[in-house]
Amino acid sequence: MSLEVDVDHARETFHLVARFSAAPGLTAKTTLVDIVGGLIRPDHGRIAIDGQVLVDTARGVFVPKHRRRIGYVFQDSRLFPHLSVRSNLLYGRWFAGDGGAAANLTSVVDLLGIGRLLERRPDSLSGGEKQRVAIGRALLAHPRLLLMDEPLASLDEARRAEILPYIERLRDEAGVPILYVSHSVAEVARLATTVVILTEGQVTAVGPVADILSQTDAGEGGSVLEATVARHDAAFQLSVLATAAGELQVPRLSAPVGAAVRAYIRGRDVMLSLRPPEEISALNVLAGRVVAITPDANGAQADVRLDCNGASLTARLTAKSVQRLALAPGRPVYAVIKSVSFERS
Amino acid sequence: MTPEEWTAVRLSLLVATTATLASLPFGVAIAWLLARRRFWGKSLLDTLVHLPLILPPVVTGYLLLISFGKRGPIGAFLDEQFGIVFSFRWTGAALACAVMGFPLLVRAIRLSIEAVDTRLESAAGTLGAHPLWVFATITLPLCLPGVIAGAILCFAKSMGEFGATITFVSNIPGETQTLPSLIYTLTQIPGGDAGAMRLTLVSIAISMVALLGSELLARRIGVRQMAA
Numbered sequence: 102m103s104l105e106v107d108v109d110h111a112r113e114t115f116h117l118v119a120r121f122s123a124a125p126g127l128t129a130k131t132t133l134v135d136i137v138g139g140l141i142r143p144d145h146g147r148i149a150i151d152g153q154v155l156v157d158t159a160r161g162v163f164v165p166k167h168r169r170r171i172g173y174v175f176q177d178s179r180l181f182p183h184l185s186v187r188s189n190l191l192y193g194r195w196f197a198g199d200g201g202a203a204a205n206l207t208s209v210v211d212l213l214g215i216g217r218l219l220e221r222r223p224d225s226l227s228g229g230e231k232q233r234v235a236i237g238r239a240l241l242a243h244p245r246l247l248l249m250d251e252p253l254a255s256l257d258e259a260r261r262a263e264i265l266p267y268i269e270r271l272r273d274e275a276g277v278p279i280l281y282v283s284h285s286v287a288e289v290a291r292l293a294t295t296v297v298i299l300t301e302g303q304v305t306a307v308g309p310v311a312d313i314l315s316q317t318d319a320g321e322g323g324s325v326l327e328a329t330v331a332r333h334d335a336a337f338q339l340s341v342l343a344t345a346a347g348e349l350q351v352p353r354l355s356a357p358v359g360a361a362v363r364a365y366i367r368g369r370d371v372m373l374s375l376r377p378p379e380e381i382s383a384l385n386v387l388a389g390r391v392v393a394i395t396p397d398a399n400g401a402q403a404d405v406r407l408d409c410n411g412a413s414l415t416a417r418l419t420a421k422s423v424q425r426l427a428l429a430p431g432r433p434v435y436a437v438i439k440s441v442s443f444e445r446s
Numbered sequence: 447m448t449p450e451e452w453t454a455v456r457l458s459l460l461v462a463t464t465a466t467l468a469s470l471p472f473g474v475a476i477a478w479l480l481a482r483r484r485f486w487g488k489s490l491l492d493t494l495v496h497l498p499l500i501l502p503p504v505v506t507g508y509l510l511l512i513s514f515g516k517r518g519p520i521g522a523f524l525d526e527q528f529g530i531v532f533s534f535r536w537t538g539a540a541l542a543c544a545v546m547g548f549p550l551l552v553r554a555i556r557l558s559i560e561a562v563d564t565r566l567e568s569a570a571g572t573l574g575a576h577p578l579w580v581f582a583t584i585t586l587p588l589c590l591p592g593v594i595a596g597a598i599l600c601f602a603k604s605m606g607e608f609g610a611t612i613t614f615v616s617n618i619p620g621e622t623q624t625l626p627s628l629i630y631t632l633t634q635i636p637g638g639d640a641g642a643m644r645l646t647l648v649s650i651a652i653s654m655v656a657l658l659g660s661e662l663l664a665r666r667i668g669v670r671q672m673a674a
Contacts, residue, residue, distance in 0.1 A: 138572055139571070139572070140568050140571075140572070165571075166568070166571040166572050167571045167572070167573075167574050167575055167576055167577070167580075168574075169572075170574065171572065172572065172573075173569065173572040175565070175569060177565070179563075179565055179566055179569040181566060181569075181570070181584060182566075182588070183587045183588055192570065192573050192575075192583075193573035193574050193575075195574075195575070195579075196573065196574030196575050196576075196579070197574060238573065239572070239573070242572075242573040242574050
C-alpha cells in the first residue's frame with residue numbers, strides 16, 4: 102500500500118500545496134482528505150494509490166468518488182436518517198461488487214461493539230454510537246483506504262475515550278490503512294504510525310510518529326515511546342510499562358498485561374540531572390545521552406533530544422539550565438519524569 | 447346527479463390523474479436539475495416552467511392549440527409518427543392540465559430536494575453508489591413528502607383547470623367536458639343552477655379528500671423517517 106499525493110489547490114482563503122508520498126496512517130487537513138476521497142476536484146495535482154492514478158489534472162484523469170473504493174468517516178458521521186442502523190451498515194455492500202472476506206457484517210459489528218444498535222434509527226443514537234456506526238458503514242463498503250476526518254472532534258471527552266480503543270482495534274485488526282486527520286497531538290501519538298504535518302496548507306514534516314512528534318516545530322516537542330504493559334501495581338493504582346528506554350510507572354491503565362501501548366511524554370514534563378537522582382519523588386528515571394540541543398526562536402528555551410537506549414526522548418529546558426549543566430551532544434544524563442504527568446488519552 | 451354530470455366527474459378524475467402521473471417523472475427530473483445543477487440557460491428553463499403560472503390560462507391554451515393542434519408543428523409530428531392526437535380529445539385536456547399544474551409540481555419538489563443534505567449524498571457516493579443510485583436511495587426517499595405535496599397540488603390544479611382546457615380542446619360532452627367546463631355550461635343555461643350546485647359540492651369534496659390524503663401520507667412518511 103502506498104499513497105502519492107501532489108496537489109495544488111487554491112481557494113479564497115487559503116492555498117494548499119501538498120506533495121508527499123507516504124505509507125498509511127498519516128494526518129492531513131480536511132480539504133486534502135476531500136481531494137483524496139473525490140469530494141473536491143483539485144486545481145492541479147496528482148493522486149495515486151498503489152500506483153493507480155485517481156487524479157491527474159495534467160492528463161485530465163479524475164476517477165469519481167463512487168469508483169475509488171475509498172471509505173470516508175466524516176466528522177459529523179452523516180448516517181442516512183431514513184434507514185435503520187443495519188441498512189446504513191449494509192448500504193455500501195450493494196455496490197462493493199467483488200465483496201470479499203473483509204466485508205463481513207458480523208465481524209465488523211463485533212469489532213465496533215454495535216450489535217445491539219442494529220434495528221435502531223440513527224436519530225436515537227448517541228454521538229459516539231453514531232460515529233462507530235459510520236466507521237462500520239465505511240468499512241463494510243470494502244474500501245482499500247479509510248479516510249477519517251477528525252472523527253472525534255464533535256464528541257466530548259468521555260465519548261472520545263469510548264471510541265479510541267475501537268479505532269485502535271480497527272488499525273490493528275481490520276487490515277485497512279487509515280488516513281486520519283486530527284489536530285490533537287494526543288490522538289496522533291496514540292494512533293498514528295506515519296505522520297504528515299500540514300501548516301498553513303504546506304507539508305512541513307513527514308515521517309514516523311516518534312520522529313515527527315519529537316521535533317520542536319511539530320506541536321509541543323514531546324516524545325512517543327512504544328511500550329508494552331509489564332504489570333499492574335494494584336496497591337498504588339499504577340501500571341508499569343516496559344519501553345526500550347527502561348520501565349515507566351504511569352497511572353493505572355485499563356489495558357491488560359502484555360498489551361501494546363504508546364506513552365506520549367511532553368518535553369516540559371521531563372527534567373534532566375547529571376547524576377542519578379536520589380531521594381526524589383519522581384518515579385521514573387531513564388538514563389540516556391544528549392543527541393542534540395535545539396534552541397527555540399527567542400533563545401529562552403531549548404529542546405534537548407536524548408537517546409535512551411535507542412528510544413528518543415525530548416526535554417524542554419530553559420537556556421539557563423542548559424548552560425548550568427553544560428549540556429552538549431554526547432553528555433550522559435538522567436531524565437526524570439513524574440508519573441502524575443502522564444495523562445490518559 | 448344526471449348521467450351527464452357523472453360523466454364529467456369521471457372524466458375530470460381521469461384527466462387529473464393522467465396529468466399528474468404523466469408529469470411526475472418530468473417534474474422530478476426538472477426539479478432536480480434546478481435544485482442541484484448549474485448549467486447554461488438555467489434561469490430560462492426556470493422561467494419557462496413557471497410561465498403557465500403567470501400567463502392568462504387562455505393564452506396558455508391558445509399556445510397549446512397552435513403547437514399541439516392537428517396542424518401545429520408538434521401536434522402534426524406526433525400524429526404522423528406515433529398516431530397520438532391531442533386536439534379535441536381527453537388526452538389534450540390532460541396535457542393542458544399537466545402544463546398548468548407543472549409549475550406547482552416542480553416548485554414543491556424542488557424545495558424539498560434543496561432541503562436534502564448534500565453531505566448525505568456525497569457520503570453515499572464514497573460508499574460506492576453511482577449518482578443515479580444516490581438519487582434513488584437517498585435523495586428521493588428524503589424528499590418524498592415534497593413529491594407527494596407537489597403531486598397533490600398538480601392534481602388539485604388539474605381538477606379545477608378551465609381556461610387553458612376549454613381554449614385548447616373545447617367543451618365536448620363525454621370527451622373534453624370536465625367538471626369546471628360543465629359547471630360553466632350549466633350556469634349559462636336556464637334551470638342549470640341545481641346541477642351547478644351539485645357539481646360544486648362534488649368539487650369541494652374531491653379537493654378536501656385529496657388534501658387530507660396527502661396530509662396523512664406525508665405525515666406517515668415523515669414519522670417513518672424521524673422514527674426514534
